[in-house]
Amino acid sequence: MNDGSADFYNDGSTDQVTVLENVTAFAKYRIRPRVLRDVSKADTSVTVLGRKISFPLSVSPAGIQAIAHPDGELATSRACARRGIHMGVSSFANYSVEEITSAGLAVGPIGHVMQLYTMKDRALQERIIKRAEAAGAATHDDSFVAFNSNAHSWAYDIPWLRSRTKMQIWIKGVLTAEDVMLAREYGCDGVVVSNHGGRQLDGVPATLDALPECVAAAGGKIPIHIDGGFRTGADIFKAIALGAECCWIGRPVLWGLAYDGEKGVETVLNILHEDFRRCMMLAGCKNVSEVSPASLALAGQGRPLTRL
Ligand SMILES: Cc1cc2nc3c(=O)[nH]c(=O)nc-3n(C[C@H](O)[C@H](O)[C@H](O)COP(=O)(O)O)c2cc1C
Ligand SMILES: O=C(O)C(=O)c1ccccc1
DSSP states (O other), X not given: XXXXXXXXXXXXXXXXXXXXXXXXXXXXXXXXXXXXXXXXXOBOOEEETTEEXXXXXXXXXXXXXXXXXXXXXXXXXXXXXXXXXEEEXXXXXXXXXXXXXXXXXXXXXXXXXXXEEOOSOHHHHHHHHHHHHHTTOOEEEEEXXXXXXXXXXXXXXXXXXXXXXXXEEEEEEEOSHHHHHHXXXXXOSEEEEOOGGGTSSTTSOOHHHHHHHHHHHHTTSSOEXXXXXXXXXXXXXXXXXXXXXEEEEXXXXXXXXXXXXXXXXXXXXXXXXXXXXXXXXXXXXXXXXXXXXXXXXXXXXXXXXXXO
16 A cells, blocks of 8 residues: 555545544543452353354455555455454445445355445445345445535435335434434434544544534433444443444555455454453443443543443
């Protein structure tokens, strides 16, 4: 990968405010460690989208992965299958959804999530939906309105999608309680709190800062996922403690791909898994459901967070 591609991957938009804040937001929280708890059988697995995955992480959809490595999305899919987590497939992948799913399935069971942009060309959208469904993807999500069409709406598009697929419908790119309420109202299956890795509108909140209001608005009725700036196991732990069901990573996978293809992605996923497991154990949590607001304090304060 050349310097230009590295910049393309790493950059945020405009003044780089949101891309930076996605990462620094985690420092607002401290982890409250617990001692003398038997965590010898600590279990990091969770059930997400109806499938058990090895820990609460998935790979965010990212376009044109062959820039990082010639195997592109095929390598990512294989690494996800080997590490037992879900993979998001971009509408702008270098390989077809059929090739990507069969690459992963040749390694082991894996769930793919199809990412669908709002597009002016509905016939094209429909073809993508049908192919993703036939290839066995669990869901697709709908985001990034400015990219393709700005004429989409809750009232028209969600029923339109529902009438065309049995897959779950998740909305990626939500940052407000208002939009979580709408997602609930229109019967969406879940929401990914995301600001597109700080690459869309600069100046929107860090996703971790938006998470508590989104979790509160979901009220336990729909699952809330999150991406943006997750780089360590402790980052994942903090978002889970604040009520996310699962975290997603974008750039770290692209870095792993550029470093060593499938093996590089697997290394990234291994590091994050072990880091998350260690964090959970040192916080005294035997399983992911024990990770709660009480596992955290605000920086500079010792008191547990009691509610969001
Ligand atoms: C190079 C690059 C390409 C991306 N392509 C897509 C895409 O095709 N579809 C999409 O929904 N999001 C895309 N995203 C956004 C990611 O899905 C994700 O929201 C973001 O990268 C998460 O932040 P992180 O990179 O800090 O982990 C892309 C992000 C990057 C960095
Ligand atoms: O760069 C991006 O953020 C992005 O979403 C994208 C979309 C299509 C192809 C490559 C990247």
